[in-house]
């Protein structure tokens with residue numbers, strides 16, 4: 001069964017997601033507080049975003065080939081919720097198998113080294129393979145359900161991970177915190193980074209589910225993906 005997927009993002013009126021020049025104190029709350037109200041068994045982020053939470057220490061991986069099969073691994077955990085990272089080449093390093101109250105699941109391709117798998121096993125971090133060289137995101141979602149019982153996933157960014165799930169047509173709902181900010185940078189990250197310019201792909205249409213004024217002058221807008229309007 002494919003879990004239900006809600007993509008959650010905080011953006012400016014021009015769809016930018018990096019807060020470098022926004023000047024907010026306590027900026028995490030604008031993303032986190034609405035996110036916490038979305039019921040989900042797992043949150044999922046891209047490798048770049050997860051590196052804000054993974055180990056900052058220097059870890060030395062074993063040298064040479066380590067005898068570990070490239071098969072899915074479920075580490076020991078006692079949590080009910082999960083932190084999932086799309087990390088195709090195995091770049092996140094870990095001191096523990098937890099981020100906050102969630103058990104970490106790495107989504108890998110078979111490009112990763114067995115020494116990296118050894119690192120993950122030594123920390124009891126779970127991992128699944130989503131493809132040989134590139135990822136099949138539908139397969140990834142299926143495995144999250146089959147191996148961990150995950151029924152609802154909240155995708156928490158950044159722009160590239162949001163964009164790849166959008167392109168694959170796997171998002172059911174979009175939760176957008178619209179900040180009262182006109183960012184105005186060009187070439188900086190947007191909510192959905194899919195591809196440059198206009199190709200054959202059609203944009204995804206959304207249907208308004210609810211809208212609420214929060215933090216005085218922010219809007220929390222929730223949309224359903226209009227599956228009938230996808231080409």
Ligand SMILES: NC(=O)c1ccc[n+]([C@@H]2O[C@H](COP(=O)([O-])OP(=O)(O)OC[C@H]3O[C@@H](n4cnc5c(N)ncnc54)[C@H](OP(=O)(O)O)[C@@H]3O)[C@@H](O)[C@H]2O)c1
Pocket residue numbers: 008009010011016017018031045046047048049050086087088089091134135137156157158159160161162164165189193
């Ligand atoms: N405002 C918000 O709502 C919000 C939310 C989250 C994050 N952010 C910000 O966004 C920034 C990071 O965003 P980002 O777009 O640069 O990075 P990201 O989406 O966090 O991570 C992108 C990386 O994830 C991997 N990846 C994602 N989708 C993949 C796919 N389909 N197949 C293979 N690999 C895939 C790739 O890793 P490899 O490069 O290792 O191949 C890719 O480079 C940070 O500054 C963060 O603070 C903002």
